[in-house]
Amino acid sequence: MTNIRDIAQLSGYSISTVSRVLNHQNYVSDKTRAAIQQVIDQLDYVPNAVARDLSRGKTFNVGVVLPHADHPYFTQLLHGIMQAAFSTNYRVVLLPSKYNATLELQYLEDLRQKAYDALIFTSHGLPLTALNRYRRYGPIVVCENPHDCPIPAAYAERLATYQDAFELLKQRGYRHIGILASRPAPVSATCQAMVTAHHTVFGTDPAPELMRTDVTTPSDAQRAGDYYITQHLKLDAILTNGDDNAVGLRRAYHQHHQTPPFLIGQEHQLSGEVLGLPTIDHHFVEVGIKAFDLAVSGQTGNIAIASQLLLPDPQPQIKRV
Amino acid sequence: MTNIRDIAQLSGYSISTVSRVLNHQNYVSDKTRAAIQQVIDQLDYVPNAVARDLSRGKTFNVGVVLPHADHPYFTQLLHGIMQAAFSTNYRVVLLPSKYNATLELQYLEDLRQKAYDALIFTSHGLPLTALNRYRRYGPIVVCENPHDCPIPAAYAERLATYQDAFELLKQRGYRHIGILASRPAPVSATCQAMVTAHHTVFGTDPAPELMRTDVTTPSDAQRAGDYYITQHLKLDAILTNGDDNAVGLRRAYHQHHQTPPFLIGQEHQLSGEVLGLPTIDHHFVEVGIKAFDLAVSGQTGNIAIASQLLLPDPQPQIKRV
DNA sequence: CTACCTTCTGAAACGCGTTCGAGGTCAAGC
């Protein structure tokens, strides 16, 4: 492999001058530049990216920790992160973690070892305080409300919107309300927000048997539906954690030949549109962009982005021909 | 920053012995190991990942070129790639390219500069021959049938399934068939396959005005639907390029108060299930796994994975209570 | 007792580009 030293030797100039040519810097005479360039072209030389990173002490890699590649929350967030990364010449490295603490710790260690310039946790198994300890090794951003943990964060401000959702249900006279969540309340800020909102609107916590956690896929949701049905829990409505998951619920009710209760979706997915569900748009693309900006700027501080309850368009009348 | 030389100096042993301790290699006496480890712990030293990569001449990074982060094709493919990467300790670097040749060339140059150990093109704007030329710098894998270009590939074998789809339509007596595609036929192998299948089944190419290209999102599909409607093209059926896009089409017809023609989806998405559409599952997770395996093994050869036409489950009868 | 193999350790080369400080040249300004 030819390297910068070879170019210097063959061209008769010094390494530093070659470096200046490679990086299109000033203070190289046209004549020298041409001579060096010719040798570079002749040997078909390109500088080694890893050596450059080592020398510069920077990789332009940002690690993004996520549990699922195929979940809309992560897909949308990632989309925003990529968009922002692209426009600043950073690269996004995907770090799968199934909320696994050991794995996440490894990624934090990788940050310490300078494998990444910054880390974004779209979700995490480790406690925030553990993540916070690693901030001395580089910027770390989370994508949830960190409350009293002083860690940079960009997240969807969900509470008010969950209240809107419950208000909607209350106005319609619904009282027995199921809730689907991906992870239980202490660890999941999202779930916590739903519980709090329920409390604010109805004055009570949701009944434990109506809350189903560990629901991430439509199949999980279908199982949750099976549970509601076989336990004979008569529900007026269900706040689902995703339009797609609402589809899973619907599947369960249909298989039991029952009309599903009133469903509210989340994530503003197409399936929700098709079913004509109210849904909650958390603007995750925005959140991703902000998370990335925090990560590379190294700023501290939290950025909350308001979610929004979207009511379905009225289903159009179809003229049967 | 403390480095391996500091540890050597302070412990009184040589760099190579410290390196052996760091990498848990043999030929270090217990006593020496303990002494060195103590210094490491005391200085809270970790080796620099970039320096290690430089030294080893390997980064364990695989670049994945993709045009959209949020498209189901890429999401599913990426899911497979990540899964495979994870189990082999490789990392996945996302390289957005909107079929932009300049950008893709840059990524190829990055490969040459050793920024990645291998590249996977889930899609590409450059011709395959251009990609092929860069294989001397590292493994490159594409995710489509490369036909006569001798480049490693893992892809969904779609032709037979598209024939199945058109046969289905033919059996139902449909003749005027719309086709949605993301990119036009010469560059897109997918589109090519649809055209070929149409020809095989019906004996003719699809009418040009019935083929709508540049459709990647449901909104694009909606526009395609608007076109069909405003041009008064009476269609019997439409082969869409995605269940979600079928939703966009449906939206167009509904807004014009018309019943949409018979739709066939692709990608096996939830929206398709909800609409009760036949769909085509291309098994992209599988494809992603295979693509990754090809990339890191450096093997040549093509892996085709058969797609599958899935007929909808019969819509269950709902007992109105 | 020799030949040879292990185990353990170190020096030095290797992978490779960036950057700082210093030195030299030449022209413009005072």
Next chain:
DNA sequence: GCTTGACCTCGAACGCGTTTCAGAAGGTAG
């Protein structure tokens, strides 16, 4: 004539871990 400041170039240090090879010490089979 002298100072000042571009402009150009170089050497050397710096970022940092891995690996090869040589060599010392100790053991053992023949």
